[in-house]
Amino acid sequence: MLLAYVVFMVCRILFVIENWSLLGTNFSDLSIWLLIKGSLLFDTSGILYTNALYALMLLLPFHLAERPKWFKAAKYVYLVINSFSIILNLIDAVYFTYTGHRTTTSVFNEFSHENNLGGIFLLEFAKHWYLILAAVAMIFFLCRFYKEPKLYSFGKKRAWNYILYYVANIMVLVFYTTICVVGMRGGATVATRPITISHANQYVNHPIEAGIVLNTPFSIIRTIGKNVFEDPGYFSQRKLDKIYSPIRNEKFPIKGKASVAKKKNVVIIIIESMGREYIGKYNDGILESGYKGYTPFLDDLIDKSLTFDYTFANGRQSIDAMPSILSSIPRFIEPFFLTPSSLNDVSGIAGELRKCGYQTGFFHGAENGSMGFEAFARTTGYKNYYGRTEFNKDKRFRGDLDYDGTWAIWDEPFLQFYAQTMTSMKQPFCTTVFTASSHHPYVIPEEYQSKFPEEGDNPMHKCVRYTDMALHRFFITASKQPWYNNTIFVITADHTNILDHPEYATDLGLFMVPIIFFDPSGEMPRGRMHCVAQQIDIMPTLLQYMGYNKPYVAFGIDLFNTPANKTWAVNHTGGGIYQYVKGDYVIQFDGGEVLAAYNYKEDWMMQNNLIGDGKKFKEMKKELKAIIQSYMQRMIDNELIIRAKEKE
Numbered sequence: 023m024l025l026a027y028v029v030f031m032v033c034r035i036l037f038v039i040e041n042w043s044l045l046g047t048n049f050s051d052l053s054i055w056l057l058i059k060g061s062l063l064f065d066t067s068g069i070l071y072t073n074a075l076y077a078l079m080l081l082l083p084f085h086l087a088e089r090p091k092w093f094k095a096a097k098y099v100y101l102v103i104n105s106f107s108i109i110l111n112l113i114d115a116v117y118f119t120y121t122g123h124r125t126t127t128s129v130f131n132e133f134s135h136e137n138n139l140g141g142i143f144l145l146e147f148a149k150h151w152y153l154i155l156a157a158v159a160m161i162f163f164l165c166r167f168y169k170e171p172k173l174y175s176f177g178k179k180r181a182w183n184y185i186l187y188y189v190a191n192i193m194v195l196v197f198y199t200t201i202c203v204v205g206m207r208g209g210a211t212v213a214t215r216p217i218t219i220s221h222a223n224q225y226v227n228h229p230i231e232a233g234i235v236l237n238t239p240f241s242i243i244r245t246i247g248k249n250v251f252e253d254p255g256y257f258s259q260r261k262l263d264k265i266y267s268p269i270r271n272e273k274f275p276i277k278g279k280a281s282v283a284k285k286k287n288v289v290i291i292i293i294e295s296m297g298r299e300y301i302g303k304y305n306d307g308i309l310e311s312g313y314k315g316y317t318p319f320l321d322d323l324i325d326k327s328l329t330f331d332y333t334f335a336n337g338r339q340s341i342d343a344m345p346s347i348l349s350s351i352p353r354f355i356e357p358f359f360l361t362p363s364s365l366n367d368v369s370g371i372a373g374e375l376r377k378c379g380y381q382t383g384f385f386h387g388a389e390n391g392s393m394g395f396e397a398f399a400r401t402t403g404y405k406n407y408y409g410r411t412e413f414n415k416d417k418r419f420r421g422d423l424d425y426d427g428t429w430a431i432w433d434e435p436f437l438q439f440y441a442q443t444m445t446s447m448k449q450p451f452c453t454t455v456f457t458a459s460s461h462h463p464y465v466i467p468e469e470y471q472s473k474f475p476e477e478g479d480n481p482m483h484k485c486v487r488y489t490d491m492a493l494h495r496f497f498i499t500a501s502k503q504p505w506y507n508n509t510i511f512v513i514t515a516d517h518t519n520i521l522d523h524p525e526y527a528t529d530l531g532l533f534m535v536p537i538i539f540f541d542p543s544g545e546m547p548r549g550r551m552h553c554v555a556q557q558i559d560i561m562p563t564l565l566q567y568m569g570y571n572k573p574y575v576a577f578g579i580d581l582f583n584t585p586a587n588k589t590w591a592v593n594h595t596g597g598g599i600y601q602y603v604k605g606d607y608v609i610q611f612d613g614g615e616v617l618a619a620y621n622y623k624e625d626w627m628m629q630n631n632l633i634g635d636g637k638k639f640k641e642m643k644k645e646l647k648a649i650i651q652s653y654m655q656r657m658i659d660n661e662l663i664i665r666a667k668e669k670e
Contacts, residue, residue, distance in 0.1 A: 025104075026073065027065055030107070030237055033108060033237070034061060034234065034237070036115055036153065037233070040119075043521060043527060044230060045230065048227060048629065051227055052231065060224070060225030063235075064217070064236050064237055065237055067207075067217060071243045072243075076099045076100045080093075081195045082195070083187075083191030083192050100164075101165060110238040112153045112157055114238040119520065120519070122233075122338050122595065123229075123233060124232075124597070126241050127242055145463050208221065219240075219597055221598075223598060228618075228628065229529055229595035229598075229599040229610060230532065230595065232595075232598075251654045252658075253651065254613065254651055257651060262648055268576055269664065270565070270573065270575070271570065271571065271573045271574060274571050276572070276664060280374070280377035280378050280570070281571055282375070282378050282571070284567070285450045286509060287449055287451050287453075287509040288371065288375065288509070288564060289510070290347065290511075290560070291514070292515065293489060294460045294515070295516065296460060296486065296489070296515035296536060297517075297521070297535060298518075299518070299521055299534075300486045301315050301320055301324075302321050303320070304324075304329075316477075318490065319493055320490055320513070320536070320538075323513070323538065326540065326548060327539055327541075328539040328540075328547050328549060328551065329538050329539070330552075330581070331552050331553060332555070334555070334556045334557070335514075335533045335535045336557045338532065339353075339357060340393060341357045341393055344398050344456070345398070346556075347560050348371055349371075349561065350560070350575075352577055353594055354600070354650065366660045366662050368401050370402035370561060372454070374570060374572065375403075375450075376403050380450050380451055380452045381448050381452075383408060384404040385436070385454065385455040386456040387413060387431030387458050388409060388431075392409075396409065399454075408440075408443060410422075410431055413435075413436060418439075420435065426458070432459055433458065433460075433492035434491070434495060436457070436458075437492050437495070437496035438496065438499055441500045445503045449505055451505075457489060460485040460486050461485070466488040470488055470491075471484075474488050482519050507543045508543070510539065512540075513537075513540065514536055514557060515536060517535065518531075518532055518534065525627070528626070528627060528628045530628065533601075537557070539563075551586070552586055555589065558576065558577050559578035560578070561578065562576040563580050566580040566583060567582055572664075574663070575656065575662050577652075591603040598612055599611065602645070606621050607642065608622045608628075611646055613650070616643050619631065619633050619635075
């Protein structure tokens with residue numbers, strides 16, 4: 023067991039080194055003693071869980087368990103289990119870069135329908151060969167220093183010897199079982215509840231740092247079969263509805279024909295991994311003087327569009343983006359796609375606009391069914407789905423000659439397909455495209471490799487430049503179409519990706535993506551609104567702007583008709599911590615207490631914790647609790663659409 027502690031700790035050190043760009047910014051502020059204490063707590067639980075079968079094999083009070091062949095079998099069980107734990111920890115050292123938290127059981131559902139993972143793994147194995155060598159070295163270490171128990175004699179086979187044998191061995195088994203229960207739970211007192219991944223936050227200063235003290239086997243085991251959503255019961259229903267309600271347009275009746283005052287087309291472009299760090303226009307006064315970024319077209323478009331000072335994603339994974347952007351459902355605890363609540367009745371901007379006679383279509387250049395996008399698109403109101411299959415059938419394009427070999431059709435041809443397909447749709451329409459090229463494994467078409475060469479150590483930059491160029495060509499094509507001037511374009515991203523600047527490696531920076539509204543007709547306001555905006559605001563902002571006349575559920579707000587000091591953003595770190603941004607401040611809440619508070623406008627690096635002034639954040643805490651409770655109730659009770667009883 024001590025050998026297991028050694029390899030778990032070595033895996034942790036490698037984990038920190040591999041993710042130093044994310045974890046190193048405030049590492050010097052951490053208490054080494056607390057890190058060690060927390061690491062040993064979670065390693066104890068993880069090791070006891072994973073080695074339970076091995077321990078049972080050696081402690082069974084039977085003579086059968088004292089034979090050489092049994093000892094040999096136990097040794098192989100030990101080596102297989104702990105080798106697998108090493109591999110999981112080191113794989114997560116790489117995957118953590120993209121999620122910002124240790125892997126849980128949701129990952130198995132997330133990639134359950136993907137058939138291209140083999141190539142991805144092979145590429146990552148080649149790229150991170152040193153981690154493979156480390157894994158081999160640690161497995162060799164386990165094999166080399168493992169000691170099989172020695173056989174020993176119990177004397178003559180007398181009744182008294184047998185009694186002593188069984189009593190002693192049963193006592194040892196009971197003693198070890200007690201230790202196991204205490205170690206797995208994380209404590210021995212009656213008041214101790216079994217530790218979960220959220221407990222890791224008490225040993226660190228920032229939620230992302232919880233990954234240091236956790237280990238991946240523990241994170242997976244402790245999330246198996248867990249209820250994702252539970253009503254916290256913070257407030258009575260009457261008080262809850264006064265503090266916060268996600269029902270929009272309550273004054274309008276349910277029955278009758280749905281309509282909009284402005285019959286504008288709606289085009290929502292979700293760019294894969296386009297963090298704000300890459301866009302020069304967002305970084306005046308934040309990054310170094312003269313920073314231009316990697317998106318000349320988006321910079322130019324922002325000058326003609328409406329955007330906001332502080333813009334946030336509501337999740338860190340691609341599957342978080344669609345519910346947030348299209349249905350105003352943030353990611354709390356686990357991705358909505360992967361929870362039982364994904365079977366709830368769900369609407370979204372496409373579903374609401376279909377009631378007004380809109381044609382709807384969702385576009386994604388990957389294999390149809392990939393990532394569960396098609397299922398959710400249809401659930402939320404997109405009647406037609408256009409994927410790799412539909413692209414290949416269109417004789418105007420080259421089909422799989424434009425397939426990137428891993429994920430999807432390259433952005434440039436697929437965005438052209440998108441623009442031309444919309445021309446064949448009857449107006450008004452509501453469509454969404456989810457791009458794919460600015461993504462791991464960070465490759466671009468061969469013909470653009472000299473135009474967008476590798477820049478420094480960040481492989482994302484050439485991909486971002488390529489996608490920005492593809493967007494430019496999309497808008498050139500779109501501007502020639504008859505529907506262009508009657509269209510509102512919304513441009514955002516699903517999440518951030520590999521970062522260069524510590525300003526974007528903070529708990530908030532990891533969620534900062536662009537949110538841009540562009541109206542070629544000039545009817546919509548342009549410029550920069552000095553407020554907070556988030557992905558879940560896109561749906562209610564668009565529907566309210568167009569004069570939609572039916573009640574609906576949206577957890578976000580209408581940015582055009584909400585005072586700047588009342589705008590807010592919320593997200594969940596994946597490690598059990600909620601972040602709530604409002605005004606000048608952000609609070610971090612674990613479901614019970616506010617753990618930290620920062621003036622993020624003045625303290626961009628989030629180093630000065632203001633939690634000592636607890637009364638100052640009492641109102642923010644109350645509002646966040648109301649948002650969480652309303653969310654949980656509606657997930658549990660299947661109330662993500664408006665029914666007649668809700669209006670009575």
